[in-house]
Amino acid sequence: MARYELVKRSVALITLTNPPVNALSSAVRHAMAKSMERALNDPKVTAVVICGENGRFCGGADIREFAGPLRGPPLVPLLDAIEAGQKPVVAAIEGVALGGGFELALVCHYRIAHFKARLGLPEVTLGLLPAAGGTQRLPRLIGIPAALEMITTGRHLSAQEALKLGILDQVTEQNTCEVAVEFALRAVGKPLSSRRVSMLTTPCTPDLDALLEAVTMQVKKKARGVMAPLACIQAVRAAATMPYSKGIKRESELMATLFNSGQAQALQYCFFAQRTAGKWTLPNGAQWNNSKPREIRSAAIIGLGTMGRGIVVSLARVGISVIAVESEKKLLETGKQMVIGMLERDAKRRGVSASLNLLKFTLSLQDLKDVDLVIEAVFEDMALKKRVFQELSKVCRPATVLCTNTSGLDVDALAGVTDRPHLVVGMHFFSPAHVMKLLEVVCGPRSSSETIATAMSLGKRMGKVSVAVGNCPGFVGNRMLKPYLDQATFLLEEGATPEQVDKALEDFGFAMGVFRMSDLAGLDVGWRIRKESGLTGPDVDPKNPPRRRQGRRYCPVPDMICEQGRFGQKTGRGWYMYDKPGGTNAKPDPLIQNLLEMYRSRYGIQPRNISDQEIIERCLFALANEGFRILEDGIAARPEDIDVIYLFGYGFPRHRGGPMFYASMVGLERVLQRLEHYHQANPDVPHLEPSPLFKKLVACGSPPVQKWREHIKTMHSHL
Numbered sequence: 001m002a003r004y005e006l007v008k009r010s011v012a013l014i015t016l017t018n019p020p021v022n023a024l025s026s027a028v029r030h031a032m033a034k035s036m037e038r039a040l041n042d043p044k045v046t047a048v049v050i051c052g053e054n055g056r057f058c059g060g061a062d063i064r065e066f067a068g069p070l071r072g073p074p075l076v077p078l079l080d081a082i083e084a085g086q087k088p089v090v091a092a093i094e095g096v097a098l099g100g101g102f103e104l105a106l107v108c109h110y111r112i113a114h115f116k117a118r119l120g121l122p123e124v125t126l127g128l129l130p131a132a133g134g135t136q137r138l139p140r141l142i143g144i145p146a147a148l149e150m151i152t153t154g155r156h157l158s159a160q161e162a163l164k165l166g167i168l169d170q171v172t173e174q175n176t177c178e179v180a181v182e183f184a185l186r187a188v189g190k191p192l193s194s195r196r197v198s199m200l201t202t203p204c205t206p207d208l209d210a211l212l213e214a215v216t217m218q219v220k221k222k223a224r225g226v227m228a229p230l231a232c233i234q235a236v237r238a239a240a241t242m243p244y245s246k247g248i249k250r251e252s253e254l255m256a257t258l259f260n261s262g263q264a265q266a267l268q269y270c271f272f273a274q275r276t277a278g279k280w281t282l283p284n285g286a287q288w289n290n291s292k293p294r295e296i297r298s299a300a301i302i303g304l305g306t307m308g309r310g311i312v313v314s315l316a317r318v319g320i321s322v323i324a325v326e327s328e329k330k331l332l333e334t335g336k337q338m339v340i341g342m343l344e345r346d347a348k349r350r351g352v353s354a355s356l357n358l359l360k361f362t363l364s365l366q367d368l369k370d371v372d373l374v375i376e377a378v379f380e381d382m383a384l385k386k387r388v389f390q391e392l393s394k395v396c397r398p399a400t401v402l403c404t405n406t407s408g409l410d411v412d413a414l415a416g417v418t419d420r421p422h423l424v425v426g427m428h429f430f431s432p433a434h435v436m437k438l439l440e441v442v443c444g445p446r447s448s449s450e451t452i453a454t455a456m457s458l459g460k461r462m463g464k465v466s467v468a469v470g471n472c473p474g475f476v477g478n479r480m481l482k483p484y485l486d487q488a489t490f491l492l493e494e495g496a497t498p499e500q501v502d503k504a505l506e507d508f509g510f511a512m513g514v515f516r517m518s519d520l521a522g523l524d525v526g527w528r529i530r531k532e533s534g535l536t537g538p539d540v541d542p543k544n545p546p547r548r549r550q551g552r553r554y555c556p557v558p559d560m561i562c563e564q565g566r567f568g569q570k571t572g573r574g575w576y577m578y579d580k581p582g583g584t585n586a587k588p589d590p591l592i593q594n595l596l597e598m599y600r601s602r603y604g605i606q607p608r609n610i611s612d613q614e615i616i617e618r619c620l621f622a623l624a625n626e627g628f629r630i631l632e633d634g635i636a637a638r639p640e641d642i643d644v645i646y647l648f649g650y651g652f653p654r655h656r657g658g659p660m661f662y663a664s665m666v667g668l669e670r671v672l673q674r675l676e677h678y679h680q681a682n683p684d685v686p687h688l689e690p691s692p693l694f695k696k697l698v699a700c701g702s703p704p705v706q707k708w709r710e711h712i713k714t715m716h717s718h719l
């Protein structure tokens with residue numbers, strides 16, 4: 001857990017050995033304490049260097065330990081003892097120094113880092129604050145404004161930036177430990193008092209209150225209802241206004257309130273869920289660590305609409321040659337100009353040169369015969385997509401992987417028209433594809449494990465959070481959207497307004513309420529899908545009772561809005577009104593209020609006052625209930641996958657953990673009761689009927705979300 005060596009006869013080299021990130025587990029803390037004691041007591045030792053094994057200094061506290069009672073030596077006294085020691089201690093930072101790892105570096109008397117190292121205090125992203133003295137030492141070292149920015153955002157700094165800020169004493173391109181040992185030898189005998197950061201005076205900040213107020217407003221706007229950044233600000237204020245001994249107590253009090261909060265639990269769950277989601281597994285035993293992906297050097301994108309353009313950019317910026325195909329010259333030229341502009345802006349932002357030489361634009365599918373992989377991103381029309389896949393079958397070499405970017409159509413039906421169904425897979429990007437992190441990899445029943453591995457690995461290479469899902473209408477994300485949207489529109493019928501529903505969801509933490517989000521996405525998309533499914537349009541049997549379709553409750557208000565040409569932001573009118581087509585500033589529209597009033601009176605609906613609690617329960621419990629059905633149907637392998645999809649694709653607030661984690665935090669029994677209550681009131685809304693898996697979990701005593709998988713195992717899987 002920590003290796004102790006004597007080097008150059010007088011330097012104690014202490015190496016943290018806890019792969020993969022040398023987290024400060026209780027065993028590491030124990031070993032560190034022993035090693036430091038040995039170094040400080042050994043008269044041969046004149047200086048100490050602390051480093052981490054395998055090129056990683058330290059990834060911070062062991063987050064897994066936060067779930068149980070804290071064991072082993074506490075970190076704060078250990079760090080205080082290092083700082084107070086009479087021998088110079090040098091941190092040799094390679095890879096990462098994060099959280100508690102960064103705080104460890106702060107108590108060392110000198111800090112030397114490799115030029116590729118990254119440093120930061122990401123505790124805020126886990127619902128915590130840096131509670132091993134970080135909020136008190138960092139402001140003393142670099143001043144309040146810079147410390148506040150680092151602590152409230154959790155941003156990782158490059159070694160160069162850390163050097164400029166005065167966090168590091170030296171950055172090296174050589175062997176960091178060797179440089180640190182030489183540095184330590186030179187430091188022997190020099191006074192240490194000015195090197196003890198806790199003893200420094202925090203640099204005076206003019207207009208401290210105004211600065212803190214401005215940052216408070218900023219974090220409240222960015223992360224509504226999130227506690228940790230506000231606690232961070234209070235802790236940093238203590239560094240500015242209190243002596244270290246009092247500030248450290250304040251830090252600890254604030255940490256205690258955060259530590260056991262639901263928000264910290266949710267954010268830590270998200271950290272691990274995101275990592276679990278990449279570990280796909282199929283019932284036949286194929287999984288992420290035993291399936292080799294194909295190497296992808298070249299790819300083709302068919303269709304240069306919004307999605308296609310974003311996908312081209314995502315591929316080209318990671319060094320993949322891309323052939324982009326359109327059906328008409330004008331569309332090709334427009335798409336080309338857009339892609340070039342996007343790539344140039346992206347490269348400028350990242351300070352690199354745009355990889356335009358990787359791009360080729362063509363009108364002919366014949367140009368695709370040698371590519372490794374194709375992603376079809378044409379209009380969402382099954383007949384058109386089938387034609388494209390048939391053509392690709394003829395043109396591409398037999399080993400080319402064929403992917404579809406459909407957002408919900410049957411991937412297996414597309415595989416069926418090709419000569420290589422095992423090489424067909426869905427790659428469902430989210431718009432804008434070069435920005436959004438989520439990628440649903442849709443595994444058809446005939447997709448081979450190599451094909452799935454290739455799509456998952458390509459997603460990772462593009463910086464996406466990739467989740468393997470099964471093949472059903474809408475897959476995971478869009479399938480769950482239906483009950484969520486239905487509940488929102490039913491609430492309008494019953495008396496709510498779009499603004500009220502959106503406000504309740506935004507107060508819950510969503511970046512955008514359901515109606516603002518629909519306006520952004522475009523209302524015509526759903527309208528077309530409803531027409532195709534026979535829910536609206538001329539094919540609907542006029543004998544259908546009003547507000548019922550296919551034997552279920554149906555709200556036609558979204559169709560009425562589309563019939564008026566209100567397709568959302570792009571037409572300047574939707575659930576809200578905007579200054580102009582393409583405008584983003586949503587204002588309540590009196591015409592929508594009138595429409596709702598007339599609608600209710602036409603159907604004799606007495607509007608009632610609807611509470612925010614009812615809005616949240618109906619929208620989010622219906623969402624989670626569909627999540628249970630998805631688990632039951634084997635469309636997602638585990639609740640973490642569903643949560644990751646909602647966090648990265650649908651703006652679900654991270655501090656709530658995702659719909660499945662949220663349901664478990666509310667308490668499955670309570671959610672079940674509420675769903676039963678709402679289903680009784682709406683027996684013609686099947687989405688409100690609790691799923692059998694949900695009931696089973698409650699009957700088993702509502703196990704924590706990480707254990708649900710044990711109850712799903714026996715069920716059929718579509719993965």
Ligand SMILES: CCCCCC/C=C/CC(=O)SCCNC(=O)CCNC(=O)[C@H](O)C(C)(C)COP(=O)(O)OP(=O)(O)OC[C@H]1O[C@@H](n2cnc3c(N)ncnc32)[C@H](O)[C@@H]1OP(=O)(O)O
Binds near residue numbers: 098101128
């Ligand atoms: C009252 C209490 C007082 C406490 C006082 C001290 C408090 C200290 C607070 C902290 O230090 S909180 C932790 C702060 N650190 C972080 O947030 C860093 C988290 N890790 C990362 O950002 C990344 O993992 C990385 C270090 C940048 C490495 O990224 P990379 O992409 O290379 O690998 P990953 O896939 O992310 O991780 C590999 C593997 O390691 C696990 N892991 C990473 N960090 C930790 C950690 N701090 N604790 C436990 N486990 C960690 C990760 O889950 C992966 O595991 P897997 O099983 O292989 O999926």
